[in-house]
Amino acid sequence: MSDFFKGIEPVRYQGPDSTDPLAFRFYDPDREVLGKRMEDQLRMAVCYWHSFCWPGGDPFGGQTFDRPWFGDAMKDAKLKADVAFELFDLLGAPFFTFHDRDIAPEGDSLAESNRNVREIADYFASKMETSKTRLLWGTANLFSNKRYMAGAATNPDPDVFAYAAGQVKNCLEVTKDLGGANYVLWGGREGYETLLNTDIKRELDQLGRFLSLVVEHKHKIGFDGTILIEPKPQEPTRHQYDFDVSAVFAFLQRYGLEKEVKVNIEVGHAVLAGHSFEDEICAAQAYGIFGSVDANRNDYQSGWDTDQFPNNVPELALAIYYILKGGGFATGGFNFDAKLRRQSLDPVDLVHGHAGGMDICARALLAAAAMLEDGSLASFVDDRYAGWETPEAKAMLSGKRSLADIAERVEREGLDPKPRSGRQEFLENLVNRFV
Amino acid sequence: MSDFFKGIEPVRYQGPDSTDPLAFRFYDPDREVLGKRMEDQLRMAVCYWHSFCWPGGDPFGGQTFDRPWFGDAMKDAKLKADVAFELFDLLGAPFFTFHDRDIAPEGDSLAESNRNVREIADYFASKMETSKTRLLWGTANLFSNKRYMAGAATNPDPDVFAYAAGQVKNCLEVTKDLGGANYVLWGGREGYETLLNTDIKRELDQLGRFLSLVVEHKHKIGFDGTILIEPKPQEPTRHQYDFDVSAVFAFLQRYGLEKEVKVNIEVGHAVLAGHSFEDEICAAQAYGIFGSVDANRNDYQSGWDTDQFPNNVPELALAIYYILKGGGFATGGFNFDAKLRRQSLDPVDLVHGHAGGMDICARALLAAAAMLEDGSLASFVDDRYAGWETPEAKAMLSGKRSLADIAERVEREGLDPKPRSGRQEFLENLVNRFV
Amino acid sequence: MSDFFKGIEPVRYQGPDSTDPLAFRFYDPDREVLGKRMEDQLRMAVCYWHSFCWPGGDPFGGQTFDRPWFGDAMKDAKLKADVAFELFDLLGAPFFTFHDRDIAPEGDSLAESNRNVREIADYFASKMETSKTRLLWGTANLFSNKRYMAGAATNPDPDVFAYAAGQVKNCLEVTKDLGGANYVLWGGREGYETLLNTDIKRELDQLGRFLSLVVEHKHKIGFDGTILIEPKPQEPTRHQYDFDVSAVFAFLQRYGLEKEVKVNIEVGHAVLAGHSFEDEICAAQAYGIFGSVDANRNDYQSGWDTDQFPNNVPELALAIYYILKGGGFATGGFNFDAKLRRQSLDPVDLVHGHAGGMDICARALLAAAAMLEDGSLASFVDDRYAGWETPEAKAMLSGKRSLADIAERVEREGLDPKPRSGRQEFLENLVNRFV
Amino acid sequence: MSDFFKGIEPVRYQGPDSTDPLAFRFYDPDREVLGKRMEDQLRMAVCYWHSFCWPGGDPFGGQTFDRPWFGDAMKDAKLKADVAFELFDLLGAPFFTFHDRDIAPEGDSLAESNRNVREIADYFASKMETSKTRLLWGTANLFSNKRYMAGAATNPDPDVFAYAAGQVKNCLEVTKDLGGANYVLWGGREGYETLLNTDIKRELDQLGRFLSLVVEHKHKIGFDGTILIEPKPQEPTRHQYDFDVSAVFAFLQRYGLEKEVKVNIEVGHAVLAGHSFEDEICAAQAYGIFGSVDANRNDYQSGWDTDQFPNNVPELALAIYYILKGGGFATGGFNFDAKLRRQSLDPVDLVHGHAGGMDICARALLAAAAMLEDGSLASFVDDRYAGWETPEAKAMLSGKRSLADIAERVEREGLDPKPRSGRQEFLENLVNRFV
Numbered sequence A, B, C, D: 001m002s003d004f005f006k007g008i009e010p011v012r013y014q015g016p017d018s019t020d021p022l023a024f025r026f027y028d029p030d031r032e033v034l035g036k037r038m039e040d041q042l043r044m045a046v047c048y049w050h051s052f053c054w055p056g057g058d059p060f061g062g063q064t065f066d067r068p069w070f071g072d073a074m075k076d077a078k079l080k081a082d083v084a085f086e087l088f089d090l091l092g093a094p095f096f097t098f099h100d101r102d103i104a105p106e107g108d109s110l111a112e113s114n115r116n117v118r119e120i121a122d123y124f125a126s127k128m129e130t131s132k133t134r135l136l137w138g139t140a141n142l143f144s145n146k147r148y149m150a151g152a153a154t155n156p157d158p159d160v161f162a163y164a165a166g167q168v169k170n171c172l173e174v175t176k177d178l179g180g181a182n183y184v185l186w187g188g189r190e191g192y193e194t195l196l197n198t199d200i201k202r203e204l205d206q207l208g209r210f211l212s213l214v215v216e217h218k219h220k221i222g223f224d225g226t227i228l229i230e231p232k233p234q235e236p237t238r239h240q241y242d243f244d245v246s247a248v249f250a251f252l253q254r255y256g257l258e259k260e261v262k263v264n265i266e267v268g269h270a271v272l273a274g275h276s277f278e279d280e281i282c283a284a285q286a287y288g289i290f291g292s293v294d295a296n297r298n299d300y301q302s303g304w305d306t307d308q309f310p311n312n313v314p315e316l317a318l319a320i321y322y323i324l325k326g327g328g329f330a331t332g333g334f335n336f337d338a339k340l341r342r343q344s345l346d347p348v349d350l351v352h353g354h355a356g357g358m359d360i361c362a363r364a365l366l367a368a369a370a371m372l373e374d375g376s377l378a379s380f381v382d383d384r385y386a387g388w389e390t391p392e393a394k395a396m397l398s399g400k401r402s403l404a405d406i407a408e409r410v411e412r413e414g415l416d417p418k419p420r421s422g423r424q425e426f427l428e429n430l431v432n433r434f435v
């Protein structure tokens, strides 16, 4: 037991009226919501990178956080793991997530780096024997080291592609061995800074092949988690291939992977791509590739990825409503890809950030569940499209009518369809009854 | 001959030193550029809607333009056609483009509207006997009338779907009969204002079916032009399904249409979607769906579609470079989907706008052609990826190596790839030698 | 009594548990909040333009709303007034707002237009004898008519400046006579489309003089309301002089008007300028020019002014918190500068929009008041700056120390200040206890 | 002489037809342009921070550049200085710029840090005896060290204010001693991350006092350069007080400093604030506070400060046109606040970046000068406002007419002003004759 969180008690459910800043007011893990425990509906995860690795730097200033585990030795990595599991315990977090480079220092060779990762994974495994916290997903960091500055799979240098392959193989296997529910790829530098030195067609083919290699290996080793791609439009690259859900779906189909890979949608990345979070959730559901989410928020007035903890219930409730309506999570969950503000220096701030985020998700879940149980919203939508249930409408949609058939009918019947109110304000008010 | 452009002489090529504001300084239609006449490389078109239909209104004010043909009678439509062809002649424009509703007034029924369109199309045909101007593409306006307020193909009311089908059938046939090189669909209201009343999955299926109907009809009537979709992320809708090139490619593959349909990329729409024009061109080329372009520009400080005439040579030269590098236009061309500013009241302003736009395209074409002929830029890119020509690299890419094979080799050989300068500044300077 | 709202009952307070879509769940006008009636704290107003004049058009389509009063005759204007006051009554709205051109048709001359405005104002006056609804503010429409296409006060043509002056004089007097609490100027076209034809210096001087004329006339006629400027960064112009609160304050000081004029801050305009609503409120308060607000919301994914009804309680609660903390409204209030979505066709949609907006404001007011009464947030802030209460700190701030004095002390004392956590996550969680 | 740039020859003017990538094609320092040497018109500066201090990191990856001077010792700082002056010589750069922390390592106390800065400044002074390169401006880095994480002048801790004062005093004096033409303040963290812990009014007062201290000290020590503030809307803070030119002018007037301080306008910061570069230049000129510029460009598709070298001649030409039209630079100049892309690893890339940027500025200067000499653009603008030269118009503007006077005349004369074409497309074409 480290003394990092000394004096901080576990965060417990105390009910909506609690004024304890370190209590849950809504997150009551065992409470049943829509037939599942709240914990099992939300499947919330603490991420390793922001909470234990990020030093508080930004493009105009360096480290602000003092953490006793900052350093490059394996003992630092173990202390970090100790503190991480202490935070998981304080929060009662059912899941965590990591990059390989978050958990263990890079060695002098890939072989050594992989061994380091493996060693810490074993250390995790021993901790997980006494912890309730499971692994939501692992992922390989293919963007921090300068060898990846021009991409990993899409690098002009095939040795970088190979190096990345070697890194992913290890991380995927470690993820499997830790019982990870998913494996994530984020194309951090799979994109370009300038078209002037870039061959997009070639890079997409490289990326397609790389992803196929991963999928093939997953099957070979019998990993039964889901392979997820996390879309992001840009940053650090000027333009990333995995721009948004549609870009990923275009790519997956192009390379025959649309049945194999799903998406991990991050709130802030959706916003940077010009979408709302629920735009992306619904698009992924419509295309059958919804997998998991990175819960955070982006400052609407900032043009970069701010990765803040979520704090707006009405926004999140709507997103959760669509997730639940689509059947909820299978292997996915809510990963807090969220970091403290760099001025939030203290250990307790880590607890505030996560406890607040978890509680907001719980409150939003309750609101979303109430909206689903009420059913008015869904009924309204069904009624709006009810005209499509007529035989002639179905015939048009199923391919039994040609353009000429339809055109002829319109003229023959003198069709003159009249618009009907979309009732947006009514529906927005309806939602506000629940949030 | 109307007197609308009275006193304005045809715009002629006078060479780079001309100070005549109504002369071309670079657009010399017969000049050979990369083995084709300049006119045939650029295939520039005047659009009907902005130049002859738009009254100069914006969300905060109404009509500013006085045009003698504003009105709802067929004689107004004919005067409009007369003036349009006079402008085509003044400019020597090789192409034009139109929506059905631009050219003829809406009637009391679809049948009457279609007859009106047909009648004006016949009027066009007679004019085209003595004009050099051909039809680049036609398109149906499925967004202005309030029946389309909730979409056309994606409307919750199947009668609207049917009505749109009847309208497109007529417009597609008219386009064919006028010898159109392409037929365009822009999903103006195929999107949503709020998810609260929308079923995305259902609407996408409707849209897929609609597009299939159009493609089937194209083949049935033997139209050999290209069917094009014009991506736009939003406006007027909050979110449009044809968000960008990737969204269109995702959709086309989903509905099995990726061999049948290509994209018409508009500069301003690319910008609104968070891309540069050349980002979208190169993406479309990589995916094999590049078709045509709408040449204009968006004000970088405005968040809506400003549809201004292009005026920045370096930007346009780069775009044309990629178009040419990909083989240039097949059936596509440069359509000026560009409108006068609403304070540009006079007939001569229409000539200024188009003459300037055409000349900028010509100048950019010359710069792009010089870059291609020089070859330094393309060589740089090829050299950058040269490592991929080795047998082992090819084996990785072609599927002859598994993830485990590659990982094993990395560890065995102790691979440690070193980054190489991307030379972006050098390349930008290189481009500036030509623009 | 028109039959426009036939069958719709007045919206009444029914408490938080009501499921009646046309009831207030939180807006209880007589409930006391922080020592005032809720109605008097919020001072909510219905605007004339969006609700009674806008036909539902957007840049890609025309009218969708059918309103029996659409037309150019004075009888249409009177029917419009009848319906407007019927809506005010249904809602129990304490205030309304209008542009001169909203309420009466433009005549053949300014004199006739002014007479029309006066006649309808008299009609209002008679209605107000039996209505509880008062005038929050009037304003002159100096942007719709094409004479204003290049600005009103900033027009290159001094006759347009004069015309605008004549229009404002009449509207200001009418506002006074109707007991208006404020008079607003929005610089709709006081900006530029292109610098190429614009002399900013000259236009600012014109604008400064115009505003001074208005202020002088206000005093001359004894109008004791507040003169307000409404900032907006752009749209319809590419760049508007009244970009944001700071731009207005820069301008006011430059022309010696900072004691005479305050700002009317619109949520959506703040967002378009790259600010949050509360950024602008707090800036205005810090500079002493906070006046009133236009309550609405902008779609965060749209780059134009969407003018939607507010619907996010946490966001609005924070804004109201700062308004109340600064002392609340003097003459200002919450004007719903919000319009129905163009698909919301029906009379009842007008009621849904306003009732929902009003109820959201009420709910946000209750949350804000609770935050103020709790006091934790304000205490935290005071504590954070407590160091400035020491004599030496005060001496630095009051000008009793020179740069050299301070520098000397830093070196002498070896000052090495240590950072302290900013506790942002704690504070965000704290706020979520109230919203 | 270090060997960092070994093998790279000085960049020389070789004329427009040169294909040497390390030659100037337009920058010919002694060429006379509008009565001054080109060098004296442009006054271009190399900045220290991006070129010699930045390691190539971004938020997702660390150092990519290997520079022999990276380290914290004074000998590293001297090697850095040696290489810097070698680059200045290679380029023939007339100016350079620096932050105190760029040039010398931070010591254990402010006293030691200041001594380090002074020691390197002396080293500079000795180098400047044989170099042509002068100091355009110095500035203090008040944002990198974590003590400044919550602002410098606006910090809640008065000791941080004091510390910053001590740092600025030293840097201002060093700047004076090196003959600096200006002294710059950039409010990197003078803003806020959240309003929840911030008292804007108090922070603005602190900032006003701080700036006054600097201005008073400037006079006391007889520094005759210009004090400049560099606006930026955000990043790293969520919201910076020096948002844009108008925000700075609002602030300066509020604290009585508008005669003492001018602005240093950065291209990329203008864009992030929603303006074009020339919007900000013209605003500053209109308000009499134009001082200097930071020449760079922002990627239009990125929402953060990309600080790229300028490369678009038409854009830059227009900006320089307005600078020249306003009288050109007094003490200001063109500082390349521009950094290599992080993949541009090699010493020669530093030369490519700067040589390209300088040449683009030269080419833009020639275009701008030609536009001024031609005079058509300026004449058009003057003609457009010619109506304001009539006695009655002048009377309105000078305060000799009241609102009532003007209104009475409009009605009496039946004024009905007619709009006149703004000719934007004509003007844009005109500009394209020169760029």
Ligand SMILES: [Co+2]
Binding pocket: A266, A268, A269, A305, A306, A307, A337
């Ligand atoms: Co993120």
Ligand SMILES: [Co+2]
Binding pocket: A230, A266, A294, A337
């Ligand atoms: Co993420």
Ligand SMILES: [Co+2]
Binding pocket: B266, B268, B269, B305, B306, B307, B337
């Ligand atoms: Co457009």
Ligand SMILES: [Co+2]
Binding pocket: B230, B266, B294, B337
């Ligand atoms: Co278009």
Ligand SMILES: [Co+2]
Binding pocket: C266, C268, C269, C305, C306, C307, C337
């Ligand atoms: Co608005």
Ligand SMILES: [Co+2]
Binding pocket: C230, C266, C294, C337
């Ligand atoms: Co408003």
Ligand SMILES: [Co+2]
Binding pocket: D266, D268, D269, D305, D306, D307, D337
């Ligand atoms: Co910058």
Ligand SMILES: [Co+2]
Binding pocket: D230, D266, D294, D337
């Ligand atoms: Co700068």
